[in-house]
Amino acid sequence: MVLESTVKPCDFVLFGTKGDLARRKLLPSLYQLEKTGLIHQDTRIIGVARNEMSLDEYVALVKENIEKFSGEALCQDTWQQFSAKLDYVKVDMKDTASYGAFKEHVDASRTMVCYLATPPAIYGDICKGLYQADIIDASMRVVLEKPIGHDFASSQVINDQVAEYFNENQIYRIDHYLGKETVLNLIALRFANSLFATNWDHNCIDHVQISVAESVGIEGRWGYFDEAGQMRDMVQNHLLQILSLIAMEPPTDLNADSIRDEKLKVLKALRPINSHNIADKTVRGQYTSGFVKGEEVPGYLEEPDANQKSGTETFVAMKVELDNWRWAGVPFYLRTGKRMPTKSSEIVIVFKPQPHNLFKESFKELPPNKLTIRLQPDEGVEVTVMNKVPGLTGSSAMDLQKTKLNLSFSETFQDERIADAYEKLLLEVMMGNQALFVRRDEVEQAWSWVDSIIEAWESSNEPPEPYQAGTWGPVASIALMARDERNWVESSVKKKK
Ligand SMILES: NC(=O)C1=CN([C@@H]2O[C@H](COP(=O)(O)OP(=O)(O)OC[C@H]3O[C@@H](n4cnc5c(N)ncnc54)[C@H](OP(=O)(O)O)[C@@H]3O)[C@@H](O)[C@H]2O)C=CC1
């Protein structure tokens, strides 16, 4: 179904249009929005890169990328409409004097959205260049890719540079996990269902697990990844954002700042991890060679361009505690790693056991109820409940069985395509809604908590623990849970295979 256009026309300027993110994600997402009729027909999409290219060459390049990365055959009608919106400008983004070239390509009557898909180190130059060319006005929006900085101090520098030219209500900091259907569904699940809303605290929940496993390695991004590591690449942003949505208090409404105020309170409640408790609370690992989905893959230190002495972590597991009323005594166990057996992101809410067991004859200990939220793949929600096995056997004793109430998005919403997270976020920027973007204080709060962990790792001088590619991480991550007499819930993706 083609939807009515709901977005006002804009000049969507894509800085770094030849880069990996733009090619793989942003251009295909814009194309999909065109296909669903969600881009206004007067919108322009202006690619910016530093080399000479004619418009025809640029259009051909965009077509090639969409064919390669959209995962479907090109729809000729959509492509015709989409390609007519394309434009290209050559700018050396570091040369702040070269931005005059823009003027003839943009139209002051349209809102300008500048997407900075470039290294964050040049965000400041881009903002300054736009300012010097007198292009910035109050309606303009700027989208910043993650990571914003390397730590608290460097994120402040970048945020200050951008804030010199833009107000906070013009700045859209992307965390693409916030555009994933299932992450958004956390808000619906929690606040549209009294079943969960009334059981969502330390009285009813034993612990929470958040696992984000990737089967890929670093995909040729050694230069970036080795400086970052899994903590900065995944935990500082995606995992802490998911945790905030699970743990936050109900916002008064769904406005951007109402939600972001509540997420910030969660980040402020994170119990510090430092050199006193680092060994008990965290595990870091680095993959060695192994087999993923039957294919032999190199170890981290054997990746192209690798520095063979690198101590960068590709896996993190941690026990996180929140010092607030709702979550007192409820640990959040987080784990994320590259080169795991499968791609699988899941949240598991494990509820407390019943106070008294009436069914000792069939179950010495009743297994706890679990709510599993499958973020990807096979997006859905699953509740594990105990059920009587139908039949006449037994008298007072009942045969019980652990069963699942399973809501699979693809089965339940068969007519709906699950959009890529970037589609959702690009649309929200065009509509001027900041609710799914991260505010400066959230980014800084997350960095200050993460900085203390990284400092503790560095001062401990302990190398990351090796784990074979294609496994679920170092054995120590199992011990992290076992110490608390708990264990990681097996990925539902793995169980199906
Ligand atoms: N790739 C991904 O999957 C993800 C990326 N990100 C973030 O997105 C941003 C972009 O990443 P990615 O696409 O991977 O990076 P790339 O290096 O692939 O792309 C960056 C682009 O910026 C351009 N650029 C850099 N300096 C200049 C300059 N002075 N003038 C003009 N153009 C310049 C590069 O041009 P040239 O081609 O000429 O070198 C390149 O096309 C980064 O902030 C990254 O952290 C975030 C999440 C995932």
Ligand SMILES: O=C1O[C@H](COP(=O)(O)O)[C@@H](O)[C@H](O)[C@H]1O
């Ligand atoms: O931001 C990033 O995310 C991807 C994982 O994203 P997903 O949507 O595929 O789960 C990760 O591979 C990359 O290293 C990181 O920069």
